[in-house]
Amino acid sequence: MAIDSGMPHRILLIDSYDSFTYNLACLCRQSITNCRIHIIKNDQFSLSEILPYFGYFAAVIVGPGPGSPERPEEVGIIKDLWKIANEHLLPIFGVCLGLQSLGVEFGAKLKRLDVVKHGQVSHIYHEEIDIFKGVGEVNGVRYHSLHVELAADSELQQLAWSDDGEENGLVVMALKHTSKPFWAVQYHPESVCTDGGGSEVISNFWHLARNWAGTHERRPRPWTAMAQDIIGPSWPQVLTNIPSKVPPVIGTVTTHVFASPNLATTTICELFGVSNESTAFVLLDSVAQPGRFTIIGALNHSTPKITYFTGESFVTITEGSIPIRQSLRSHDIWSWLAAFMRGRKAQGGSSEIPFWGGLVGYLSYELGVQSLSVPRRTEEVKGHPDMNLVFVERSIVRDSVTGNIYVQSLIPNDDAWISDTAARIKDAVRPLDLDVDQLTSRQKCCKALTSNAPIVVLPDKASYISRIKSAKEHLFAGDSYELCVTAPTRIIRDKFLTKSNDISASSSWELYKTLRTKNPAPYSGYIRLHPSTLVASSPERFLSYSRGPGTVCQLRPIKGTLRKGPGVTRAVAEQALAGNRKEVAENLMIVDLIRHDLHGVVGEDVEVRKFCGVEESETVWSLVSVIEGKLPLSALNIPNLDSELGWEVLSRSLPPGSMTGAPKKRSVEILQNLEDSSRNIYSGVFGYWCVGGGGDWSVVIRSCFKYDDQVDTQPDDVPRTSATANAADKEEWVIGAGGAITALSDPEAEWDEMIVKLQSALGAFGATVSPETR
Numbered sequence: 001m002a003i004d005s006g007m008p009h010r011i012l013l014i015d016s017y018d019s020f021t022y023n024l025a026c027l028c029r030q031s032i033t034n035c036r037i038h039i040i041k042n043d044q045f046s047l048s049e050i051l052p053y054f055g056y057f058a059a060v061i062v063g064p065g066p067g068s069p070e071r072p073e074e075v076g077i078i079k080d081l082w083k084i085a086n087e088h089l090l091p092i093f094g095v096c097l098g099l100q101s102l103g104v105e106f107g108a109k110l111k112r113l114d115v116v117k118h119g120q121v122s123h124i125y126h127e128e129i130d131i132f133k134g135v136g137e138v139n140g141v142r143y144h145s146l147h148v149e150l151a152a153d154s155e156l157q158q159l160a161w162s163d164d165g166e167e168n169g170l171v172v173m174a175l176k177h178t179s180k181p182f183w184a185v186q187y188h189p190e191s192v193c194t195d196g197g198g199s200e201v202i203s204n205f206w207h208l209a210r211n212w213a214g215t216h217e218r219r220p221r222p223w224t225a226m227a228q229d230i231i232g233p234s235w236p237q238v239l240t241n242i243p244s245k246v247p248p249v250i251g252t253v254t255t256h257v258f259a260s261p262n263l264a265t266t267t268i269c270e271l272f273g274v275s276n277e278s279t280a281f282v283l284l285d286s287v288a289q290p291g292r293f294t295i296i297g298a299l300n301h302s303t304p305k306i307t308y309f310t311g312e313s314f315v316t317i318t319e320g321s322i323p324i325r326q327s328l329r330s331h332d333i334w335s336w337l338a339a340f341m342r343g344r345k346a347q348g349g350s351s352e353i354p355f356w357g358g359l360v361g362y363l364s365y366e367l368g369v370q371s372l373s374v375p376r377r378t379e380e381v382k383g384h385p386d387m388n389l390v391f392v393e394r395s396i397v398r399d400s401v402t403g404n405i406y407v408q409s410l411i412p413n414d415d416a417w418i419s420d421t422a423a424r425i426k427d428a429v430r431p432l433d434l435d436v437d438q439l440t441s442r443q444k445c446c447k448a449l450t451s452n453a454p455i456v457v458l459p460d461k462a463s464y465i466s467r468i469k470s471a472k473e474h475l476f477a478g479d480s481y482e483l484c485v486t487a488p489t490r491i492i493r494d495k496f497l498t499k500s501n502d503i504s505a506s507s508s509w510e511l512y513k514t515l516r517t518k519n520p521a522p523y524s525g526y527i528r529l530h531p532s533t534l535v536a537s538s539p540e541r542f543l544s545y546s547r548g549p550g551t552v553c554q555l556r557p558i559k560g561t562l563r564k565g566p567g568v569t570r571a572v573a574e575q576a577l578a579g580n581r582k583e584v585a586e587n588l589m590i591v592d593l594i595r596h597d598l599h600g601v602v603g604e605d606v607e608v609r610k611f612c613g614v615e616e617s618e619t620v621w622s623l624v625s626v627i628e629g630k631l632p633l634s635a636l637n638i639p640n641l642d643s644e645l646g647w648e649v650l651s652r653s654l655p656p657g658s659m660t661g662a663p664k665k666r667s668v669e670i671l672q673n674l675e676d677s678s679r680n681i682y683s684g685v686f687g688y689w690c691v692g693g694g695g696d697w698s699v700v701i702r703s704c705f706k707y708d709d710q711v712d713t714q715p716d717d718v719p720r721t722s723a724t725a726n727a728a729d730k731e732e733w734v735i736g737a738g739g740a741i742t743a744l745s746d747p748e749a750e751w752d753e754m755i756v757k758l759q760s761a762l763g764a765f766g767a768t769v770s771p772e773t774r
């Protein structure tokens, strides 16, 4: 038989806009020797357009996805596949939505599960035949709301079941067609927690597919350039948009390092003018473990500032006081910034620290929404910068483990500034200059705030609860597996006025100082890039990427949060989080989503380093997983790949999956309809991209932000009082908060969880709310 003549086996994978597709592609690569996976969307071609190309493929895999196999707009060509004429016939393997489509097209009834299964592991019963031959015990992860029931005279044969007992009874978990080469499973063989039914079942499918091809004398045609043009290259793709000819590294980092363990981060910031609220300032602060390095930008009037608004075709750079618009031309904002950084690469900095200089700032949630090609909400035309960054040339880095301070500059011949700055910092050390992590909790205090108490406008509880109920409806219908529902809380308070009088609120810097003592967080930050100010105390790293060679990308999603309190020991938290099916299911869904996001860029080398570990922070316990990915060794000698890998991952994986739910695109669309307003900076990321190639971005949660021009002193639900009367004296801060909603969520408990998360930033305003409020 010539079908294995050494030529790679081409497999067509049909994606239904799912967030697990690349995981399936990876499983196929690992289970089928010498295969190439080509991925298309289910609505990219009509059946008649794609049919002529089936001859190149050895098999088709139909991936999972949101929605119903009975809604043609959700399954595209998939529904037509099962009916193709014998001359085009080829082996097909369906997963989840793929199984449901196979069932429905051959007369099965599509039903909703009484108790939906999202991120749940079930024992899969089978009879060791066909695709389960020799497979043994299978525990499969399920992400479905719908299921099929076969007619008595069906042409399909059941191969496996789960026993859901009183919940759903017996549910079909695998099918085959009795005469055509079609197989399918309802569970997810590609999930990280599926045990036994993954590569074993795919290998068996492949074996059966080859046998079928042998007896039917079907031989795929050799791949051609024309096929590649139409279908596209195979996955994994080494990043293609990085030019092979790149400018040489021209910058050199000059560094002066000295030990100063007792020097407070806040003292250094004050030395560099943070108290002048009219200027720009950036601080990325590690106030608790696992955060380690603190980065302070020493900005001046000529530091380049870069802003971008979603939907615009230009970016604005301000050096000095004159903003200059630059057209993006053929670039999108991501590749424009990659090109910007390509010309500013530098070497020679200290290898012990992750930052030598580079871009610092934030990227909004809506920037990620734009990257997903989901249209922005219509009412947000005016908006505020969705990307607000500075290019930091002079900086101070503090290592909280060694107590070393690094003063560094990218500017040529800047020795005078470096030595002067080092001397100023050394002089600033006062004997009692203890940082917050060295204070006992009794010593922690917060400054008296304003004479007028701030007004806190909570989301309306009834509509929050009804939103959670609508989210659950979507989950029951199979539109999404998990939805992270959020809402903004607004804090209106007296404006900080520099030439102050006695009614002035504290400055945003004082607010940040209070926040870092009240809620010391590993990924804290103070980003004052007018018109936006972000005061952050995030527990969640979105993505870090190490400086090459051999860049490792790490993501640390949190799903599962428990309020700390008397009696809530680590053991109690572990039981309530890692020992709780609902919490683990929520976390698993995001782990699988992040594996997919990473596989999409780096290829096969993605590992879950930690699954559902319990981590402690000041106010809550969190369930955290750690996922890492890196390029294959073969890619390491491709110039420039390492230094842009992290940026590529970032550009292709925003918004953070932990803030959307899965599948990401459909979940974002649903959330845009459910939530009342844009999320803006909340749910975006803040951090840096270093000129040496590394970067670190955290999720904007447990944080507050304000825009200089935004004060709505008369929200509909706030009574007009003397405190809300005059916009000129007021400033408005926003704290977003929310949580992942699954089919198991209790709306009241979700409201409480939102309030707990809100509280971690609200406390800095001297305000509290109880869950019972409103």
Ligand SMILES: C=C(O[C@@H]1C=C(C(=O)O)C=C[C@H]1O)C(=O)O
Binding pocket: 484, 486, 540, 558, 559, 560, 561, 658, 659, 701, 702, 736, 737, 738, 739, 740, 757
């Ligand atoms: C939505 C928030 O947090 C997200 C949701 C979490 C959860 O559901 O447990 C945990 C961390 C974040 O990914 C928030 O803090 O506002």
Ligand SMILES: NC(=O)CC[C@H](N)C(=O)O
Binding pocket: 063, 064, 065, 066, 067, 068, 095, 096, 097, 098, 100, 143, 144, 145, 146, 147, 477, 478, 479
């Ligand atoms: N993971 C999937 O493919 C889900 C299929 C379908 N949307 C369901 O919820 O049942």
